[in-house]
Amino acid sequence: MFLPQIIGYGVLTLAVLKLIQRRASRKAIALNVAGPEKDHWFKGNLESMFVDGFDRCLKVAADYGGAVKIHGLFGEEWLYVSDPRAFHYILVKEQHIFEENDIFLCCNQLMFGEGLISTLGEQHRKQRKMLNPVFSTSNMRELLPIIQTVSHQLKSVLVANLSDHTSVEFDVLPWLSRSAVDCICEGILGYHSNAIDIGNDNEYIEALRMLGPYISRTILFQRYVPMVMRNLSLYWRKKIVDWLTTSWLPTQTMKDFRELRRIVGVTDSASRIIFQEKKAALGRTGSLTSSQSSLETRGKDIMSIMLKSNASSSEADRLSDAEILGQMNVMIFAGLETTTAAVGRTLYMLAKHPHIQERLRAEINDAVIAYQSSDVYSHANDDSGSVRLSYDALMSLPLLDAVVRETLRLYPSLPVLSRRTTEATSLPLQFPVRSASGDEIGAVPLAENHRLVISIVAANHNKAVWGEDASDWKPERWLNASQGDTPGVKNGVRYTGVYSSMMTFLAGSRSCIGFKFAEMEIKDVLATLLPDIHLALPSEPDENRMVKEIHWGMTGFFAPVVKPPAGDDETPQLPLSMRLVQK
Numbered sequence: 105m106f107l108p109q110i111i112g113y114g115v116l117t118l119a120v121l122k123l124i125q126r127r128a129s130r131k132a133i134a135l136n137v138a139g140p141e142k143d144h145w146f147k148g149n150l151e152s153m154f155v156d157g158f159d160r161c162l163k164v165a166a167d168y169g170g171a172v173k174i175h176g177l178f179g180e181e182w183l184y185v186s187d188p189r190a191f192h193y194i195l196v197k198e199q200h201i202f203e204e205n206d207i208f209l210c211c212n213q214l215m216f217g218e219g220l221i222s223t224l225g226e227q228h229r230k231q232r233k234m235l236n237p238v239f240s241t242s243n244m245r246e247l248l249p250i251i252q253t254v255s256h257q258l259k260s261v262l263v264a265n266l267s268d269h270t271s272v273e274f275d276v277l278p279w280l281s282r283s284a285v286d287c288i289c290e291g292i293l294g295y296h297s298n299a300i301d302i303g304n305d306n307e308y309i310e311a312l313r314m315l316g317p318y319i320s321r322t323i324l325f326q327r328y329v330p331m332v333m334r335n336l337s338l339y340w341r342k343k344i345v346d347w348l349t350t351s352w353l354p355t356q357t358m359k360d361f362r363e364l365r366r367i368v369g370v371t372d373s374a375s376r377i378i379f380q381e382k383k384a385a386l387g388r389t390g391s392l393t394s395s396q397s398s399l400e401t402r403g404k405d406i407m408s409i410m411l412k413s414n415a416s417s418s419e420a421d422r423l424s425d426a427e428i429l430g431q432m433n434v435m436i437f438a439g440l441e442t443t444t445a446a447v448g449r450t451l452y453m454l455a456k457h458p459h460i461q462e463r464l465r466a467e468i469n470d471a472v473i474a475y476q477s478s479d480v481y482s483h484a485n486d487d488s489g490s491v492r493l494s495y496d497a498l499m500s501l502p503l504l505d506a507v508v509r510e511t512l513r514l515y516p517s518l519p520v521l522s523r524r525t526t527e528a529t530s531l532p533l534q535f536p537v538r539s540a541s542g543d544e545i546g547a548v549p550l551a552e553n554h555r556l557v558i559s560i561v562a563a564n565h566n567k568a569v570w571g572e573d574a575s576d577w578k579p580e581r582w583l584n585a586s587q588g589d590t591p592g593v594k595n596g597v598r599y600t601g602v603y604s605s606m607m608t609f610l611a612g613s614r615s616c617i618g619f620k621f622a623e624m625e626i627k628d629v630l631a632t633l634l635p636d637i638h639l640a641l642p643s644e645p646d647e648n649r650m651v652k653e654i655h656w657g658m659t660g661f662f663a664p665v666v667k668p669p670a671g672d673d674e675t676p677q678l679p680l681s682m683r684l685v686q687k
């Protein structure tokens with residue numbers, strides 16, 4: 105064994121020992137609230153709840169209420185929360201007591217630099233102050249044509265696979281992922297990626313598409329990162345990563361770790377080049393037209409708006425170059441898998457509910473006709489002659505809005521998040537729960553450094569505010585809202601989410617900054633595809649005479665797979681049966 109190997113293993117062993125020591129000390133702080141028994145002596149309830157654990161996550165909340173004791177690793181006790189008042193307390197009122205956990209912050213800092221998802225306190229507040237206006241509705245209006253170009257390219261690719269009016273089944277997931285890359289590159293960075301054209305693939309596009317999957321694969325490593333970052337200098341951190349990423353540890357995890365390091369290197373270098381180009385262009389002319397940006401995107405992308413706004417900010421409010429670069433890396437990451445899953449799930453739900461699909465198609469077609477005959481229509485057609493709706497026309501379609509809201513409610517792209525307490529506190533509850541000894545309690549005492557799981561998915565399925573049919577996909581519930589029956593509000597109780605009263609995009613100062621961008625992207629893809637493409641679930645037997653049945657697994661993200669025997673239950677894919685709509 106060589107010296108670097110011995111040091112590498114030594115550091116890993118120390119990290120594991122320290123982790124066990126920390127967990128043992130936390131175990132002493134018992135949580136006085138009821139919850140399920142451990143499923144496993146070492147893994148607690150983690151596997152059953154968070155590895156393909158959609159049903160279990162909902163059942164635990166339904167059985168025990170909005171604050172539940174669950175078991176983490178080595179018997180550690182975590183609080184699993186979905187109560188409306190507790191959410192308000194954690195995310196809005198006393199947000200400073202409930203910070204992101206160290207693992208999340210340190211890993212994000214290593215991978216993305218000084219962006220929103222790696223900063224806390226004053227630095228995070230300053231970054232939000234600069235960035236919130238960048239995502240305003242008026243900027244979204246300007247961005248829509250960029251997104252529409254991408255959606256039309258997606259439609260062209262899908263339509264090219266269809267012939268006549270017979271159904272063709274194929275996996276749409278890679279195309280949705282490529283179109284999401286283009287939306288982010290064009291809309292956020294102002295970089296002309298054209299990922300939808302496979303022949304155009306380059307190292308950067310490939311790295312963007314692989315970033316999310318490789319982060320998930322290396323989850324095991326992430327827990328050691330805070331310890332290494334806190335206890336070692338930059339020099340030694342780099343050395344350790346160098347040693348761990350040489351080929352002398354030939355396990356799959358190490359290979360994945362090496363690949364993730366390469367991917368992060370590629371995305372970071374590309375962000376630096378794009379950033380320098382934009383900065384230079386701004387310095388030269390005061391306007392932003394980089395050589396990589398397409399005609400339509402010039403100066404309207406989020407990065408360009410951010411750079412201009414930063415340059416005109418006061419010195420005290422201005423973000424450093426490292427912080428701007430960090431935002432680019434963070435937004436690419438935050439906006440890719442989340443929107444791909446949301447668009448995929450919406451198409452799937454429409455394939456499953458043909459009547460709603462038909463009604464939605466009619467609504468979009470009617471809106472196009474009405475828009476064409478309106479005063480504001482500027483004959484902005486694409487090559488195929490289809491009409492691009494204005495931002496206001498797109499956002500005001502009631503059924504489209506209802507379908508998107510209902511899908512995002514039931515299947516939030518980030519189903520659970522993690523937080524830890526920075527000081528002892530008492531967490532107030534809207535709906536009382538049982539203590540460990542069976543008494544009814546209206547608040548849960550929490551010690552400092554206690555781990556919490558914020559269950560967005562359980563909150564969005566909570567019958568106490570969404571009604572008995574909370575877990576049914578019913579877009580109509582949003583259409584009745586105009587008759588005074590606001591979804592998600594019961595006897596004045598509601599969640600304080602930034603998007604209706606659901607928690608999909610969270611609440612408070614760490615809520616999703618890109619939610620208007622995501623909503624616009626999802627709606628535009630639907631409004632572009634549906635007039636021409638009819639969707640259905642697979643129904644034809646394949647070459648082995650098996651019909652594919654899709655299952656949406658929930659492990660971190662939601663991802664569709666095909667159930668055995670037709671599929672391997674593992675490879676993400678979304679086979680849908682499509683045909684051209686008969687006009």
Ligand code: HEM
Binds near residue numbers: 619
């Ligand atoms: C359906 C799509 C999306 C969903 C469901 C979603 C959801 C969320 C959630 C739940 C958070 C809070 C995470 C946490 O506190 O740990 C978040 C944060 C964030 N999201 Fe999104 N997101 C989506 C799309 C996007 C897009 C398209 C962008 C960028 C254009 C984006 C940018 C961000 C950023 C920068 C943050 C960190 C905010 C902060 O800490 O201040 N998201 N998102």
